[in-house]
Amino acid sequence: MTRRAADAMLAAARAAHPFEACGILLGAGSRIDAFVPAANVHPDPARRFEIDPQALIDAHRAARAGGPxxxxxxxxxxxxxxxxxxxxxxxxxxxxxxxxxxxxxAGVCDLAFFRAAQDGFETLCSAIIEG
Structure with missing residues (x-):
């Protein structure tokens, strides 16, 4: 993942505290090139998250138009x-x-990555690249 994406995720977590921050990861394959923050529209944002559906629709449209x-x-x-x-x-x-x-x-200590598999989450290794 890019350093910019990692820094943006941690900044979003700090800014949303004490609520849950959320957003979308853009890239290719297992590479994360960008993070797009999204509104947490869940009625209980201190304990749950729900990414704004419009943000998801916009990300899918942009990808279909040739974006990440x-x-x-x-x-x-x-x-x-x-x-x-x-x-x-x-x-x-x-x-x-x-x-x-x-x-x-305050969501600033750790950043970890997982893959949502059919039988649960798989822990992923991560590396920061410049970009």
Whole structure:
């Protein structure tokens, strides 16, 4: 992933605290080139997230028009670890998309990555590239 994308995710988590931040990961394959913050439209944003459906529609339209692909999703756990929660596990589609999760105090301590597989989440290794 690019340093810009990683920094933007952590900044979004800090800005949303004490609520969950969320957004969309753009790139190709397993590479994250950009992060697009999105409104958390869930009625209980302190404990759950729901990416604004319009942001998802816009990302898919842009990809169909030749832009970067939607490769995954981001959200923060303002009071918890950077790991999938029971709610995350129940909500994941098992579609192979990447889930980036920021966790720790104010969501600024950790950033971890997982792939939503059919039988749960697989932990992914990550590397920062310039860009």
């Amino acid at each position: 692909a939607l490769v995954g999703y981001f959200h923060s756990h303002p009071q918890g670890p950077a790991a999938p929660s029971a709610t995350d596990r129940a909500m994941a589609a098992g579609d192979g998309r990447i889930w980036a999760i920021a966790g720790g105090d």
